[in-house]
Amino acid sequence: MKRKVRMGMVGGGPGAFIGNVHRMASRLDGKIELVAGAFDIDPVKSKQTGEELCLDSSRVYSTYKEMIANESALSADKRIDFVAVTTPNNWHFPIAKDFLEAGFNVMCEKPMTMTLDEALELQKIVEKSGKVFGLMHNYVGYPMVKLAKDMVKNGELGKLRKVVSIYPQGWLARPIEKTGQQQAAWRTDPKQSGAGGCVGDIGSHAENLAEYITGLKITELCADLTSFIEGRPLDDDCNCLVRFEDGVKGVIYASQISVGEENGLSIWVYGTDAGIEWHQEHPNQLLYKPIDGPVQILSRGNGYIGTKSPAAVRGSRIPAGHPEAFLEAFANHYSNFADTILLKEEGREVDPIIGDFPQVHDGVRGMAFIETVVASSRAGSVWTKMPKV
Numbered sequence: 224m225k226r227k228v229r230m231g232m233v234g235g236g237p238g239a240f241i242g243n244v245h246r247m248a249s250r251l252d253g254k255i256e257l258v259a260g261a262f263d264i265d266p267v268k269s270k271q272t273g274e275e276l277c278l279d280s281s282r283v284y285s286t287y288k289e290m291i292a293n294e295s296a297l298s299a300d301k302r303i304d305f306v307a308v309t310t311p312n313n314w315h316f317p318i319a320k321d322f323l324e325a326g327f328n329v330m331c332e333k334p335m336t337m338t339l340d341e342a343l344e345l346q347k348i349v350e351k352s353g354k355v356f357g358l359m360h361n362y363v364g365y366p367m368v369k370l371a372k373d374m375v376k377n378g379e380l381g382k383l384r385k386v387v388s389i390y391p392q393g394w395l396a397r398p399i400e401k402t403g404q405q406q407a408a409w410r411t412d413p414k415q416s417g418a419g420g421c422v423g424d425i426g427s428h429a430e431n432l433a434e435y436i437t438g439l440k441i442t443e444l445c446a447d448l449t450s451f452i453e454g455r456p457l458d459d460d461c462n463c464l465v466r467f468e469d470g471v472k473g474v475i476y477a478s479q480i481s482v483g484e485e486n487g488l489s490i491w492v493y494g495t496d497a498g499i500e501w502h503q504e505h506p507n508q509l510l511y512k513p514i515d516g517p518v519q520i521l522s523r524g525n526g527y528i529g530t531k532s533p534a535a536v537r538g539s540r541i542p543a544g545h546p547e548a549f550l551e552a553f554a555n556h557y558s559n560f561a562d563t564i565l566l567k568e569e570g571r572e573v574d575p576i577i578g579d580f581p582q583v584h585d586g587v588r589g590m591a592f593i594e595t596v597v598a599s600s601r602a603g604s605v606w607t608k609m610p611k612v
């Protein structure tokens with residue numbers, strides 16, 4: 224790897240949440256440098272963020288279209304290598320499409336698009352472009368999640384039977400969107416969020432985590448969506464029974480009205496020989512529960528992790544007992560994404576451990592999940608097959 228990968232950003236203006244997380248995480252390993260951006264829907268605020276970040280003002284843009292035009296005109300050793308799309312959901316598809324078609328790699332926030340049709344179209348565009356496309360399902364960037372996946376793959380749980388994947392939050396228990404709270408306002412608006420509210424925003428993380436760790440696809444589901452806040456047009460609570468391939472059964476639920484819960488993403492996977500359990504709020508530990516022995520607490524950064532999961536080792540930076548968490552999980556995806564861009568540029572093979580970050584197909588699965596949940600619930604909570612995508 225002979226050079227830094229040059230990043231541009233769309234979104235992440237003043238008061239925004241996730242854009243700044245991308246900025247912090249992308250520079251954690253020194254592989255990526257932010258050089259350009261169209262940071263806000265308001266051009267004045269975009270300039271403000273550019274100034275705060277001490278960027279060259281000629282590369283702080285009023286719109287993402289202006290960014291594509293100007294960056295494309297720069298020489299290959301100056302222009303951005305990729306764009307990070309950190310806007311609300313309704314902008315993901317047009318921005319990702321335009322940058323890919325202009326020859327740029329893309330790192331996109333989830334959910335990938337507004338509809339499954341758009342997701343399938345984007346998949347075709349990514350394939351045609353030959354560019355690298357990353358999707359920020361950050362929770363599969365945690366080392367102990369990678370360990371869990373490898374333990375399942377290595378047969379340490381026996382034959383899988385049951386998966387429970389949950390994501391409770393409580394921050395939308397009151398109608399804070401009516402107070403103008405920025406993140407709540409667009410998340411509860413179908414025109415900006417899509418057909419799913421809570422299920423799209425965080426249910427898709429629970430789905431992605433379950434499919435990543437088990438390596439199994441959800442085949443059908445039975446869902447019950449509720450909007451507990453009067454007048455809120457999208458669900459704020461999602462309860463879902465799921466069936467996976469190979470006869471595995473499970474439960475996925477997500478909620479934004481579970482008062483007192485913060486970011487309680489957790490997963491339990493049970494096989495014939497053992498169970499495992501992981502909690503996002505305590506991400507450095509994975510519980511391993513063998514059928515004939517005591518519960519074991521596997522802890523990130525220890526040597527014994529390496530014998531089970533090289534991917535978990537690659538995703539750790541500091542010794543055991545010094546916690547790593549949210550930012551590092553984002554950074555793991557960025558590190559793999561940046562290495563993949565450079566390897567492809569050099570015409571070299573991408574090792575599967577480096578290629579281990581969510582990509583366009585994960586986005587297609589996520590959109591299929593959201594649409595199937597909404598369809599099942601609207602039909603009166605009936606078992607509904609997932610599209611074969």
Ligand code: NAD
Binds near residue numbers: 235262405
């Ligand atoms: P936010 O409202 O805090 O920020 C959105 C930013 O995008 C704002 O600065 C806004 O001005 C800007 N923007 C909107 N349209 C734009 C456009 N056309 N051009 C340029 N800038 C534009 O939203 P957020 O909470 O940061 O969420 C943004 C995205 O990130 C959403 O898709 C959300 O689902 C996702 N997200 C993911 C995670 C995660 O854990 N992976 C967490 C939070 C949010």
